[in-house]
Every structure is written in C-alpha cells, then in structure tokens.
Amino acid sequence: MLNNVPASLANLLEHPGKVYPTVVAVTLIAVVVVIILHLILALLGGRAPRARKRFNWWEKLVYLGALASVSVLGVTSFYTVLRFGGMHGWWLFAHMFGAGALTAVLPLAALTWCGASRFGQSGPQAGDAAYVPRFFWLPRVMFWLFLVAGLGVMLTMLVSMLPLFGTEGLEILLDIHRYAGLLAVVALLIHFYCVLLQRAQLR
Numbered sequence: 001m002l003n004n005v006p007a008s009l010a011n012l013l014e015h016p017g018k019v020y021p022t023v024v025a026v027t028l029i030a031v032v033v034v035i036i037l038h039l040i041l042a043l044l045g046g047r048a049p050r051a052r053k054r055f056n057w058w059e060k061l062v063y064l065g066a067l068a069s070v071s072v073l074g075v076t077s078f079y080t081v082l083r084f085g086g087m088h089g090w091w092l093f094a095h096m097f098g099a100g101a102l103t104a105v106l107p108l109a110a111l112t113w114c115g116a117s118r119f120g121q122s123g124p125q126a127g128d129a130a131y132v133p134r135f136f137w138l139p140r141v142m143f144w145l146f147l148v149a150g151l152g153v154m155l156t157m158l159v160s161m162l163p164l165f166g167t168e169g170l171e172i173l174l175d176i177h178r179y180a181g182l183l184a185v186v187a188l189l190i191h192f193y194c195v196l197l198q199r200a201q202l203r
C-alpha cells in the first residue's frame, strides 16, 4: 500500500481536479476521526475551568454568518462533486448564494475576530497571572488559515471573471479554488470544534 504513495502524490500534482473527490472524502473523514479521538482524550482529561470572555451578540452574529455561508458552500460543492462528479444547475445556484454571503461575512469576520486571534498579544491584561486569552493557539491558527483560504476562494472566482486567462489558466484557477475551499471548510470546522471545547471548559 505504501508503494502507491509516491504514485498517488504524482497523480495529485498532475491532475489535481481529477483526484479532488478522493482528496475531499479522505480529508473530511480524517478530520472527523481526529476530532472524535481528540474529544475522547479531552473528556478523559477532565474539565479545566477558565473564565474566558463570552462572545457578544455581534461576534456571535458574524461567527454564525461564517458558519452558515461556509456550510452552504461546502455542502453544495462537496456533495455534488462526490455524488455527480461536478456542480451544476440548482446546486451551483445555491453555491452562489453562499458565495455572496461569504463575500460579505469574510471582511466582517476579519475585523471582528482579528484582535482576539492575534499572536504575541500585548496589552493591559496580558501580563496578569489570571489573564486567559479568548482562544488557545489552535483556533488562532485556524482563524488565519480560514481568512487566507477564504480570500483565495473569492479571488480565484473574481479573477476568473476578468478577460485575462485562457482555458488552461481558468482550469488552474478552478483547481486553486477547489483546494482553497477545502482548506477553508477544514479550518472553520476545526475552529468551531475548538470553540465548543472552550465552551464546555474542556480546554
């Protein structure tokens, strides 16, 4: 089985679009398995009560907007890619609704959450012994990954609408869009899991 790994990698680099359904299935299953295993370990480790600042209504609204738009985008694209091999018709129409919502939510998420997701924070509270950052390191990493990947999915489609690229260029942009979309979904999924972990005082 391990003999096939270099061949599979070469296939991935040569035909990133063709192997995309397999990459989506393997990645999503792997992320869910890792989350379940981590949750079991966290539950066994017991609670670690920490007085973290709660989300206010605006922060909740922006976060829910990001979750909702990315869910629509992920379901419409991954379901159709896995089931039919591509996205067409009403699925693509629904994808465009999610796309509009994400385009509005992403800048708001960047402005609302960047402060709490900064590394090496300084400020009046940061030196206190009792100071607890709003997110531990993993959701911070996932936040920045989500922003970069979200920007990637948007820019690839916006640039595709300009009369700058031929067929080959458009295919490359679509492949970048596909993989950036997968990265955005995975980053937000892990971020959401970390937020729930913190909420349950397991982290």
Ligand code: HEM
Pocket (backbone or CB within 6 Å): 070, 073, 074, 077, 078, 081, 085, 086, 087, 088, 095, 098, 099, 100, 102, 103, 153, 154, 157, 158, 174, 177, 178, 180, 181, 182, 184, 185
């Ligand atoms: C998390 C966010 C997103 C994910 C996971 C995602 C995923 C995908 C995937 C996998 C495809 C290819 C489907 C196929 O192979 O037939 C696709 C196509 C498409 N996406 Fe997205 N997308 C996301 C965000 C966006 C955004 C923000 C826009 C617009 C600004 C957008 C516009 C499009 C369009 C127009 C297509 C069709 C391209 C074509 O068939 O030529 N997507 N998306």
